[in-house]
Amino acid sequence: MFNNSQILLKKIKEYKNIIISKHVSPDxxxxxxxxxxxxxxxxxxxxxxVFVVGEVLNKGLREIDETKLTKEIINNAILxxxxxxxxxxxDFEFxxxxxxxxxxxxxxEVDNFAENKIVxxxxxxxxxxxxxxxxxxNLIIxxxxxxxxxxxxxxxxxRFLFEKTNGQTFLAAKLLIESGVNITEIYSSLFLKNLELAIWYNKAFSIAEFKNNNSIAIIKVDEDVFKNIDLGEEEIKSALSVLSGIKEIKIWLMAYKTPFNEKIKVSIRSRDFDINSVAINYNGGGHKLASGAKINNWDELNSLVKDLEILVNKK
Ligand SMILES: [Mn+2]
Structure with missing residues (x-):
């Protein structure tokens, strides 16, 4: 089914030392x-x-396996x-x-950095x-x-909602469930939120601004929010989801300034507009329907929102 399945198998058999690396800011x-x-x-x-390297999700730490690597191992390993x-x-220094x-x-496939691949x-x-x-x-999972x-x-x-969810996705889910995963436990650990987060979501919705006949919604978060709530950047950012799934809102975004960063970060989402085409003009980029930008001041946000309005009104 995949072109290079056998090659990956062969490579794993061939190498004693295997390093696996994630992307920066892991998800x-x-x-x-x-x-x-x-x-x-x-x-x-x-x-x-087998060594897994990189940052550990939500921990701000590096993978412990990084401390076990020597030059000798790295030079003779497949990554x-x-x-x-x-x-x-x-996310790997070496x-x-x-x-x-x-x-x-x-x-x-935009960066052909590996000779062999399954993409x-x-x-x-x-x-x-x-x-x-x-x-x-037929490997054991x-x-x-x-x-x-x-x-x-x-x-x-x-949760199987996004556009690219297809039969293969459910086939993978079937195989994993048959391997014994406890889906209730996984959902609890991923989606149960604490009260403080729920209160922040409520506040985030209440400070949202609606523009262009409600087709664009914006949550602006300044430094004070970060100082006054005991939540991390990811959690604060996740409140953008309170604007999703609302019929009138075609594009929704959160612009936030943390106390640790000079720039204002912007997360932009849409169900059907190619917001990435705007984000790339503001020091950002990502996917067609989920993208980000980095701007220098709140004035620039107005110009970004103008560009999003043009995008919506074009249709
Ligand atoms: Mn991914």
Missing amino acids: WDTQGSAYGLREIILDNFEDKN ITVDVANFERV KDEVKEIFKIDHHL DDSAIACTQVVTLWASEL SKEAATFLYFGLITDSG
């Missing part, structure tokens, strides 16, 4: 792919050293990158010093690619591996 898809693949390799192949399109986003690189990904840009998640690859080769992989599948697909 569950890259981390679930990395941990899931590590478990699959350890469960199916004898005598392998498998998961969920990373661009080489510069591979990525230039490994023997070879294999890429597993689901983003558009399926129709997949909603990288963990979908890892799961279907393992299944194709333990409950532990499946749990890591399911985390990525469920988050990148927005």
Whole structure:
């Protein structure tokens, strides 16, 4: 099914030392792919050293495996990158010093940094690619591996809501559930929020501004919010979701200034407008329907919003 399934198998057999790296600012898809693949390799192949490197999601720490690496190991290892399109986003200091690189990904192929790869840009998640690859080769997927992989599948697909969710996504979900994942536990750990976060979501909705006949909605967050609430940047940012799923709102965004950064970061979302085409003009970019930007001041936000209005009104 995938072009290079056998090559990846061959490479794993060939190398004793395997390093798996995530993308910078990890999410569950890259981390679930990395941990899931590590478990699959350890469960199916004898005598392998597998090192997962990079930042640990939500912990602000580096993976402990990084401390176990020596120059000798790195020089003789294969590096498998998961969920990373661009080489510069591979979160590994010594990525230039490994023997070879294999890429597993689901983003558009824009940076040909690995000679061998499995890239399926129709997949909603990288963990979908890892799961279907393992299944194709009849590899054992333990409950532990499946749990890591399911985390990525469920988050990148927005609980099977996003556009690219397809039959292959549900096939991967079926395989993982049959491997024993406890979906209730996973949903609780991902989606149960504490009261403070719920209160912030409520506040975020109440300060939203609506423009262009309600087709554009903006939540502006200044430094004071960060100083007065005991929530991290990711949690504060996640309140953007309170504006999703509302018929009138075609584009919704959050612009926020943290006390630790000079710039104002902007997260932009839409169901059907190519907001990325605007974001790239404001020091940003991402996906067609989910993108980000970085601006210098609140005046620039007005100009960004104007551009979004033009985008909406064009249709
Ligand atoms: Mn992903």
